[in-house]
Amino acid sequence: MPAIEILGLEKTYSVGFWRKRPKCALKPLHLAVEEGEVFGFLGPNGAGKTTTLKMLVGLAFPTGGTARILGLELDDPKMKAQIGFLPEQPYFYDYLTARELLKYYGHLSGVDAKQLSSKVDAVLARVGLKDAADIQLRKFSKGMLQRAGIAQAILHDPKVVFLDEPMSGLDPMGRREVRSLIEELKAEGKTVFFSTHILSDAEALCDRVAIIHLGELRGVGAIADLTSGVRGKVEIVWRSTTVPAALKTLGAECHFAGETIRVVIAEENQDIALDALRRERARLISVTPVRTSLEDYFIAQLSDPPQGDPKSTLPSLMPGAKSAGARS
C-alpha cells in the first residue's frame, strides 16, 4: 500500500469579485509515494505545489479526485494523527515559548500527557533549540522559526511528514541540518514528501521526484531515470592550432588553452564534429559525455508547452516504473 496515493486530485479556484471565473491551480494529479520514500515535489513558484500540499493535509478541499494517506481518506482524523506538516514560511503564536508551542501542538495531536514533556525536550534538542526552549517565539530569527516548525511537524512521531519548502530562508548551515534531519527521518522509515525549488537539495535527498508546472505534472521518477531521458551533451578535447570550419558552423564555443582546444556540443552533433577533426588530422585527446543534471531536466520540462490529456501520464507515475517521466 502506498503511503500517499493521489488519484486525480484537482483544484480550481473562483477568482474575481463580481464576475467569478475559474482559475485552475492543479490539473488532475495522479501520484503514488511508497512508504519510507523521500519524495521531492519540484516546481517554480505558482506551480501548484503548495495547493497540492494543502489539499493533502486538509487545509483546502479538492474540486475533483481524491487522495489517501496510509490508506485513510483525507478527512479522517486518524490519518491526521499520523502526519506532520511544516507550512512554507511558518509563523507561530509568537507570544508562546518554543516549549509551550510544542506542548500545545502535542496536546492537539493527542500525545500522551505523561510523555509529552520528555518528547518536547527530545525534539527541541534534535532541532537545536534546546537553549532557546523558554524564549518567546517573537524573539526568534527566521532560521529558528523554521527549526521550531520542523519540531512541531515531527513531535508526535508521524509516519508521513509533509514539508513545504523546508530549506527556505535558511543559511547554508541550517540547510545542511535540515538535510541531515530528513535523512534521519528516512532512516527511521518515515515517508517524507517535500516541496522545493532548490534542485540541489532534491538531488541530494530524494529517492524520487515529481516536477509540476502550471498545475500540471511534467515528470516523475528517480532522478537518474529522469535525467537519462534528456538529450545530453559531449565535451570534445583535441590538440590543434585551428578549429575546423564544420565545428564553427555548429555554433559551439571553443575554449583555448595553448594548443589544446575544448568544446561542448550536443550529443547528436558528435559524429559531425569527430569527422571534421579526422579530416583535419587533429590529435583527439578525449570525448566525454557531460552529465545531465536535474536542473537540465527541470528547465527542459518547464520550457515545454502544457500537455493536453493528463491521464496519458498515468502509467509512468507509479513507483518502480522504468519510464524517465511523463513527458520524456
Place this chain on the structure above:
Amino acid sequence: MNPRIYYIATNTFREAVRDRVLYNLIAFALLLSGAAVLVGQVSIDIERLVVINLGLTAVSIFGIVIAIFIGIGLVAKEIDKKTLYTVLSRPVRRWEFIAGKFFGLAGTLVVNTTFMAIGVFAALLYVSHHLQASDSRILVALYFIVLQFVMITALALLFSAFSSPLLSAVFAFSLFVIGSFAEDLRGIASLTHGAAGWLETCVAYLVPNFSALNVISQVAHGEAVAPQLIAYNTAYALVYTVAVLAGTVLIFERRNLK
C-alpha cells in the same frame, strides 16, 4: 470538555493575557476611582445611582470593545498569519477550533468582567460606605452583560469566518447598536402592515435583542429583576449563540485556506 477544545480555549485565553488585553482593567480602575471621588464630592443622595450606572455602563462598553476587536481577529488573524495551518493539519476538526476560540474569548471576558465587577462594588462601597441587600441585583445586571458579551463574541466570530477584520468590526458593531434598540424595532414592526411589516418583523427578531439584556437603569434604581426575565434571557442568549456558532461552523467547514 473535549480536550482539543479545552487546549484551544486555554491558548486563546493565554494569548489575550500575554497580548495585554487585561490591561484595559487599569483604564477601567482609573475611570471608576476618578468617578467615585468626583461623585462623592458633587452628588447629593444619588451617589449610588451614578456609580452603579456609570460602573455597569463602563463594564459593558469595555467588554463589548474587547469582544468585537478580539473576536473579529480570532479566525481572520489565524488565517492571515497561517498559524491555523499547523492546527488544522492535526486531528482537530474545524468545529472544535471554532468552539475552542469561542470559549477562550468568552472565558477572557468573564475573567475581565469579574475584576471590573469587583471594581464597581469597591467604588460603591467608597461612596456609600456600606453595601445594601439590593446591591445583589447588580450581579443580575452583570450576568446579563456577560450574556451580551457571549452573543457578540459569537457574532464577531461569525463575521471573522468569512470577512476581513475591518468589515467584521463594522458588521459586529452595527449589529450591537441595532440590537440595543431591538425592542423599539419590534414595536415599529408591529405597527407596520403588509410585506414591509413582515420584513421588519423578521429583521427585528433576527437581530440580537440586547435591549432586553440591559437592566442597568432598573438595577441602579434598586428595582428587582423578575426571575422569569432571567430565565428567558438565559435561554434566548444560549439559543442565539448556538445558532450563530452553528452558522460560523457551516461557513468555516467549507472554507479553503489560501
